[in-house]
Amino acid sequence: MSNVLILADFSADKATKTTAELATAAARIGSVTAVVLAGAGKGAALAATVNQGPITNVLVIESDDFANHGVPASADALAAVIKEKSPAAVLIASHAFGKEVAARVAVLTESGVITDAVDVAADGTATQLVFGGSTTVHSKVSHGVAVITVRPNSIEADFSTSSPAIENGAASISADAKKATISSSQPPVKGGRPELTEANIVVSGGRGTDGNFSAVESFADSLGAAVGASRAATDAGWYPHSHQVGQTGKTVSPQLYVACGISGAIQHRAGMQTSKTIVVVNKDPEAPLFDIADFGVVGDLFNVLPKATEGVLAKK
Amino acid sequence: MKIAVCVKQVPDSWAEKKMVNGVLDRENVDAVLNDLDEYAVEEALRIAEAHGGNDEGGPHTVTVISMGPERATEAVRKALSMGANDAILVSDSALAGSDALATSSVLAKVIAEGGYDLVICGTESTDARMSVVPAMISARLGWAQLTFASHVTVDPAGKVSITRVTEAGVDQISAAFPVVISVVEKINEPRYPSFKGIMAAKKKTIEQKDLAAVGVSAQSSWSQVKDATPRPPRAAGVKVTDEGNGGEALVNFLVEKKLI
Ligand SMILES: Cc1cc2nc3c(=O)[nH]c(=O)nc-3n(C[C@H](O)[C@H](O)[C@H](O)COP(=O)(O)OP(=O)(O)OC[C@H]3O[C@@H](n4cnc5c(N)ncnc54)[C@H](O)[C@@H]3O)c2cc1C
Numbered sequence: 424m425s426n427v428l429i430l431a432d433f434s435a436d437k438a439t440k441t442t443a444e445l446a447t448a449a450a451r452i453g454s455v456t457a458v459v460l461a462g463a464g465k466g467a468a469l470a471a472t473v474n475q476g477p478i479t480n481v482l483v484i485e486s487d488d489f490a491n492h493g494v495p496a497s498a499d500a501l502a503a504v505i506k507e508k509s510p511a512a513v514l515i516a517s518h519a520f521g522k523e524v525a526a527r528v529a530v531l532t533e534s535g536v537i538t539d540a541v542d543v544a545a546d547g548t549a550t551q552l553v554f555g556g557s558t559t560v561h562s563k564v565s566h567g568v569a570v571i572t573v574r575p576n577s578i579e580a581d582f583s584t585s586s587p588a589i590e591n592g593a594a595s596i597s598a599d600a601k602k603a604t605i606s607s608s609q610p611p612v613k614g615g616r617p618e619l620t621e622a623n624i625v626v627s628g629g630r631g632t633d634g635n636f637s638a639v640e641s642f643a644d645s646l647g648a649a650v651g652a653s654r655a656a657t658d659a660g661w662y663p664h665s666h667q668v669g670q671t672g673k674t675v676s677p678q679l680y681v682a683c684g685i686s687g688a689i690q691h692r693a694g695m696q697t698s699k700t701i702v703v704v705n706k707d708p709e710a711p712l713f714d715i716a717d718f719g720v721v722g723d724l725f726n727v728l729p730k731a732t733e734g735v736l737a738k739k
Numbered sequence: 740m741k742i743a744v745c746v747k748q749v750p751d752s753w754a755e756k757k758m759v760n761g762v763l764d765r766e767n768v769d770a771v772l773n774d775l776d777e778y779a780v781e782e783a784l785r786i787a788e789a790h791g792g793n794d795e796g797g798p799h800t801v802t803v804i805s806m807g808p809e810r811a812t813e814a815v816r817k818a819l820s821m822g823a824n825d826a827i828l829v830s831d832s833a834l835a836g837s838d839a840l841a842t843s844s845v846l847a848k849v850i851a852e853g854g855y856d857l858v859i860c861g862t863e864s865t866d867a868r869m870s871v872v873p874a875m876i877s878a879r880l881g882w883a884q885l886t887f888a889s890h891v892t893v894d895p896a897g898k899v900s901i902t903r904v905t906e907a908g909v910d911q912i913s914a915a916f917p918v919v920i921s922v923v924e925k926i927n928e929p930r931y932p933s934f935k936g937i938m939a940a941k942k943k944t945i946e947q948k949d950l951a952a953v954g955v956s957a958q959s960s961w962s963q964v965k966d967a968t969p970r971p972p973r974a975a976g977v978k979v980t981d982e983g984n985g986g987e988a989l990v991n992f993l994v995e996k997k998l999i
Pocket residue numbers: 628629630631632652653654655656667668669670671672673683684685686687688689690691694704705706707710722723724725774775924
């Protein structure tokens with residue numbers, strides 16, 4: 424049976440749900456080794472959190488270069504593992520870091536790369552939704568190792584507990600990969616709500632909130648949802664940039680997306696239009712987002728949302 | 740400083756896009772300068788202006804580099820009308836349908852020949868949406884990678900510092916020339932070309948090169964599209980007007996859809 428690598432994805436020193444999703448997709452192709460890139464002395468603790476999904480082996484590589492030099496150092500180390508193990512494919516989470524690691528790994532290993540896959544089949548064929556979700560594309564890498572980045576929350580993960588065999592490897596990082604140095608890093612502020620890209624439900628607010636996100640947040644909390652924002656709201660400083668949904672923010676694809684006081688500019692749609700169900704609350708009946716809404720309420724969000732919040736809480 | 744800006748011509752964001760034989764049909768849509776690349780052009784001009792400018796005979800130059808069909812001259816011309824000095828456009832029929840790996844190898848070769856200190860890209864092309872070309876250029880050239888920058892400071896003595904903003908947080912990163920930068924859209928407000936700028940751009944040089952002139956051979960794409968099917972457009976569903984019961988109607992919809 425062929426072997427497949429995944430680059431384990433972490434947030435706040437814990438393997439994310441995305442790691443299990445990558446493993447689930449990878450296991451269709453072959454036996455899964457999760458590569459854990461960790462700071463010196465931190466590998467065992469990180470590896471211990473990689474315990475969900477069909478993972479057979481964990482390969483821990485420790486080096487402080489990952490924290491000090493970021494993407495290029497991580498890509499070098501992963502490329503070295505690929506050259507040694509010749510896997511059938513490498514699956515990486517599709518976010519800025521993952522895509523850039525994939526980009527460099529593809530160059531270093533002379534391999535084709537596919538980004539933003541929403542599904543991966545046993546023969547390595549990747550499914551992508553392109554042009555704002557209007558077209559489904561199936562593509563396949565035809566040279567080298569298939570380097571594929573997979574969008575979080577797209578694959579139904581097998582969360583069964585795994586107890587993979589843990590081995591350690593040496594970091595192989597070139598001088599070129601250390602040319603840029605990270606002097607400080609500030610992780611994103613995490614609230615108590617689910618992660619945007621991992622959430623089943625996302626409730627977003629736009630300029631229509633006029634800076635007051637309390638109605639949006641209360642409704643989100645009643646649903647156990649993550650909170651998103653349009654660029655108008657993040658630009659105004661009403662909500663952190665890390666919550667922006669759209670072309671230059673995050674791409675989300677939840678079961679339910681509720682847009683409140685958001686008009687529906689193409690750049691916003693680019694980040695949410697593959698959501699399974701879309702609900703829109705907007706006082707302008709002509710707002711373009713209504714065109715793609717499964718359910719729309721023409722009304723003031725400050726009237727509609729509190730009643731909806733009450734209604735949801737009453738059903739529980 | 741010699742600054743290069745990589746810009747791509749893309750179909751207008753609003754245009755309906757179609758795949759023909761596994762590649763994007765670029766012939767029959769309105770094409771524009773990738774809007775995220777306007778921020779890259781703007782940042783290049785600001786960096787030059789902060790240190791004495793890029794006027795003729797001035798200390799700095801901003802060169803636009805693009806790979807694309809001949810009609811990409813329109814997008815390149817827009818970057819020139821914003822104030823870039825000159826441009827190189829690589830056009831060759833053998834490049835049609837290139838993937839990011841092929842594109843980055845051509846761009847890297849052009850950049851390597853030019854002896855630049857800084858290369859500035861957008862973070863993403865709005866058609867491919869891969870966000871990989873800047874990292875690939877950096878890997879190919881062995882230059883420092885300073886990507887997803889929301890702020891750039893350049894010490895003309897040869898040091899560049901950026902603030903990187905991604906979902907993983909905010910990092911301060913620095914490196915010595917030569918570097919590959921990509922900029923996010925929060926970094927600046929791109930200028931509109933002035934009438935003077937548009938007139939001046941007509942006289943600026945766009946050096947057109949084919950693959951032989953660049954000195955690389957065509958690389959076939961390393962990933963293949965097997966099929967592309969349009970998905971049924973999302974149809975608008977139910978729309979109710981709130982007359983006091985909009986919230987309730989919303990909840991009923993969620994219950995009906997088994998979302999709560
Ligand atoms: C390069 C580039 C990248 C971009 N990237 C992104 C991106 O990633 N994400 C993004 O979102 N945008 C992005 N944008 C911006 C985008 O073009 C829009 O400007 C933005 O999405 C608008 O946000 P909005 O819908 O909140 O505001 P508006 O367009 O101003 O819409 C506000 C809406 O709220 C409604 N409203 C007002 N008051 C109420 C109320 N009390 N109750 C109910 N409804 C109300 C109004 O009717 C209106 O429809 C980008 C733009 C550019 C140029």
